[in-house]
Amino acid sequence: MEPQPGHSGGPGLAEEGRAHSISPPPDGANGLRRLIPRDLVALQWCPTLLYFRRRGPSIGFAPRHYGPEERLEHEKLLEEARGELAGEHPRCRIVEEPLLDSPAFGVRGMPDLLLDCPGKCIVVEIKTRRAKHGLDKLQLAIYAELAQDTLCTRKQVQALLTAGGTREQIKPHRQSIAQLARRARKILRAHTPPPPTGRKPGACRACLFRNICPYAEERE
Ligand code: SF4
Numbered sequence: 001m002e003p004q005p006g007h008s009g010g011p012g013l014a015e016e017g018r019a020h021s022i023s024p025p026p027d028g029a030n031g032l033r034r035l036i037p038r039d040l041v042a043l044q045w046c047p048t049l050l051y052f053r054r055r056g057p058s059i060g061f062a063p064r065h066y067g068p069e070e071r072l073e074h075e076k077l078l079e080e081a082r083g084e085l086a087g088e089h090p091r092c093r094i095v096e097e098p099l100l101d102s103p104a105f106g107v108r109g110m111p112d113l114l115l116d117c118p119g120k121c122i123v124v125e126i127k128t129r130r131a132k133h134g135l136d137k138l139q140l141a142i143y144a145e146l147a148q149d150t151l152c153t154r155k156q157v158q159a160l161l162t163a164g165g166t167r168e169q170i171k172p173h174r175q176s177i178a179q180l181a182r183r184a185r186k187i188l189r190a191h192t193p194p195p196p197t198g199r200k201p202g203a204c205r206a207c208l209f210r211n212i213c214p215y216a217e218e219r220e
Contacts, residue, residue, distance in 0.1 A: 037109040037142040052209040092117035100146035111143040121152035127163040141173035
């Protein structure tokens with residue numbers, strides 16, 4: 001259950017507070033060389049958000065998004081999914097939170113589960129009903145690409161999103177990780193936040209960076 005990208009309740013980065021300064025470009029070992037899937041999800045939501053997320057101050061995670069109730073719900077769903085999948089795929093080894101670290105993409109992430117089966121891998125992400133959002137599909141598609149590039153190089157990779165008692169098989173995203181990661185790095189190396197080209201409608205409504213963002217929409 002990785003942190004969400006930048007909003008208080010939507011698909012976003014669940015950070016709160018006011019940013020006061022912009023950090024230098026994150027070029028170190030934990031910076032640009034390793035993006036995480038949520039960086040790329042944030043980029044799809046709003047490029048300015050990605051910039052503030054990595055270059056703005058660390059402002060923690062909003063408790064209302066990651067409160068104990070939701071964590072408990074997630075753990076319960078994880079347990080249920082693990083049991084169901086083990087029954088359905090007896091020949092597969094279930095790996096919890098595998099680290100998928102791709103030097104080629106410069107991206108690393110940890111899906112909830114990975115089923116390592118003969119001839120294929122199934123990457124599984126589990127969302128509570130409240131956390132589910134369209135961008136979760138992108139996150140899972142990224143995990144699938146990471147799995148293909150790391151633990152499952154010689155296998156077919158499938159991706160399964162479970163949320164609110166339903167399951168959905170996710171197809172590859174139209175933009176590859178490589179494209180998204182290249183764009184993200186370019187944005188993060190800049191001296192100023194990029195304009196929010198392609199920002200989703202209503203994106204600013206719950207954005208916790210709106211107090212410092214020069215592009216925040218006043219009324220929506
Ligand atoms: S306030 Fe709006 S434009 Fe600014 S970072 Fe947030 S979502 Fe993007």
